[in-house]
Amino acid sequence: MNGMPASPITELNDRARDVFRAVVESYIDSGAPVGSRTISQLSGLHLSPASIRGVMQELEELGLLAAPYTSAGRMPTDTGLRLFVDGMMQALEPSADERAAIEARIERGSGPIEDALAATTAALSGLSACAGLVFVPKRELVVRQFAFVALSPEQAMAVIVSEDGSVENRVINLPPGISAAALTQAGNYMSAMLSGLTLGEARARIGRQIDAERAALDDAARALIEQGLAVWSEDGDRRPVLIVRGQARLIDDAAAADLERVRDLLDDLEGKQEIARLLDSAREGDATRIFIGAENKLFALSGSSVIAKPFRGVDGHVVGVVGVIGPTRLNYARVVPMVDFTAATLARLMT
Template identity: 60%
Template sequence: MKTLSITDINERARDIFRQIVEAYLATGEPVGSRTLSRLPGMNLSPASIRNVMQDLEEIGLLSAPHTSAGRMPTELGLRLFVDGMMQVGEISSEERAQIEAQVKADGISLEDALSRAISTLSGLSSCAGLVLVPKADIPIRQVELIPLSAHRALAILVGEDGSVENRTFELPPGMPSAALIQAANYINARLVGRTLDQARKLIEEELSQNKAELDALAAQVVEKGLAVWSADDDHRDVLIVRGQSRLIEDAAARGDLERVRQLLEDIESKRELARLLELALNASAMKIFIGSENRLFSLSGSSVIAAPYRGADERIVGVIGVIGPTRLNYARVIPMVDYTARVLTRLVSQQ
């Protein structure tokens, strides 16, 4: 099916459609033909406007709530407006200064800077702020394997930065202590000085090519350890969310608590939300997800605006954004998210 574009509707319909969307985003209320006919420069009767509104409804850009004679944009209509008609505003100098002051405060860690950034973004946008913290690829200094029982062992990984991580895994039946020591020596010889990902690739290659001088049980320990560490490593992105209360305040004022209740449940499913933000990791620019375009928000009718931020090598290392109702001020919020991402890029590049 052909994708609908702004050129598929005539100039009169485009003008009426734009007026409806802008009024809806400002008030959250359906817009009626009589209201539109009173706008400056709108030289059409309510009847003529209703005809155009009906045409826009038939092609899926507007909908009519049962309780109102007015029209409001559908998710398809919002997408068309955001992609083809919206004029993005400018972030003010005061807002720029507020973002930079929070992010660049002396003596704070990167994670604290990211947390402050989304808290500030949440306050400025009246949405909840989101940030996907980059994975920490820290070289390993030492690994210890400690038996916990006849069937389980504890692996202790010490990073070169002094960080310590613990993982437990299953032991093969009949595993002697000598084989556990052999496995630990083998892993240490390949892990030390390398990141977990680098060492994992090397060990997997050696095991697959039978180059490892390990007995069968020790090799099983290494393979089981790799499986546990791989699964853990795949979920090491940290999602920080701030400002959920702003969504509740907005909903209470509008009598829309059920939608926000569903949205808060969606946010609590942080793994799914992180997967959504990870889509922006593969994008060179900002991503905007509107409502049911993503299944996570098919019930709550919410939008996410997310922008990647980069490290010193220009590689994308994380994502920052906001989540709110589909009726958010895209023209105002988009430049806020974009500017915050650029400030974070400078910060991360300098560290």
Template identity: 60%
Template sequence: MNGPPLSDLSDRAREIFRLVVEGYLDTGTPVGSKALAGEGGVGLSPASIRSVLAELEQRGLLAAPHTSAGRMPTESGLRLFVDAMMQVAEPTAQERAAIEKRLAEPGPIERALEETSALLSDLSGAAGMVMVPRREPRLSQVSLTALDANRVLAVLVGEDGHVENRILSVPTAVLGVSLEQASNYLTARSSGRTLAEAAAVVEQEISGGRSALDEASRDLVSRGIATWTTDTAERPVLIVRGQANLLDESALSDIERVRSLLDDLENKQSVATLLENARDADAMRIFIGSENRLFSLSGSSVIASPYRDREGKVVGVLGVIGPTRLNYARVVPMVDFTARSLGKRLG
């Protein structure tokens, strides 16, 4: 979907193209020749402007959605603008201070991630997304409690104080064993280890007949380890906030596109896979419309940036998603600054 290089356009064509794109991103509506010829325009007659607009349309950079209507950028036009013409507007000192203050508030890291997603939504007027860091905390304790005849609640406590609750389905006969014995066994094998490391130790002991557990307890422990490790690998890792921002007045005329986008966002695993593509990037990734297959039907744009811990290691990805008429010049540096601020919060 690559359009012509910027050097192929005359100065006059570049200026008109820039005004059309900026006008469209500002208002969400096509820009006509009369508006371009008015005060603050390019100083050409409407006829001359229409000639340049026709040339830009022929080059695939602009499109006219309706007869006699103004022009709007195509996805190729937006890509050319973002890559070669956009002048970013860095966050103001007040905005930077507000972002840093909000992310510096005390509390668990999960709250900071929630705050980041909501913050990105507020700043961009679109939906904010944060992919949770892949982390395997070292455990300090595991406790098992019967909920009913077929369910056990497992509480996994990390050395950092992080607590996760998991529910395990078991046969009724298993609940006749001592949950305390199984809890003590799991705590002893998992203390100071990640769940994956503990699973390897438990599996080795049980398969080697060295577990000192009766058959029912071994079954309970094996079921728990198998379920928890699978759950960790497959659970959604994406926080999305601000979907309501996508339902603004301009969306009412294109409700099918917005419905398609909201459906895409419901499939968090697919969106997380998209953001995974930005993990290995050295800087910002911008996906415009059909450049990404996931959002090709909704015609949406994604601005994503990896965020790093203080050691410089990429631990996750954050960004925004919205219509292709996002204010890229403002949102791109805002996402970048938020990523750096979150990295400082992670320590």
């Protein structure tokens, strides 16, 4: 991490630690610079405003606090927040209601996995009062089995089972005159021909196979096979790499006084490629990564923080990264464990 202070947290005396903690926690709670009189009114410190002003001045000289504009109050710098998060923060585990809310949204039905990821991101956003993020590197499914299930004379459900055990469905329109036997034939044919291939490989093979075995398939079955593969191939090309939910939560009462910062942050979120690159860097290892403000050049203007945690699939490999983005004054003690819990729950979804 860059910008570490000259004096680590272990070298601050007890009085400086107490004042520093009080300033940070008050700032996180209010979003406003904190004055010495406010700190002196907190129970347990037993320090006069004059004494607190002296300590705050020392902390400012160490680069842990700053006085914005002409305000008499102080607020933690990015370096100060880093020191607090790494050395002083006491994590608050998610409540039973918060855990239940996350798990309920993660429970996956028969739809695309992206639907479950989007619901998860929305739930995390709502609970953390930040924007929720989930990043899944683009990857093609490896096919295990295809099937077609009739819904009506005009529509069927195309079902694909991938090698990782996930099941996804899409509704397709049926060619005129297709029979139940043709649905079964088409599903069996695709499973036999394409099992073990990625969607891209399957798309390349299917045309050649259909031409070579034209006599063995009737026109309706050929049309169904081509349509069934097309819907998956098109969907694979569109698979989102980054899902963002809850941007509106970034515009709170405190942010209203700093609309330029919020505008910069929303611009950052629109530039998804840069956010995706940042989250991709969090895929290494198992630890929760916390990016605070100007520590990352992407957020130098918007003054934002990202908390991100990788989650793994059935094979133990990292599947993606889940997290939140918000102002640097976000409640790290509450949100970090929430992100950890969400990542663990997503990992169970993938197994």
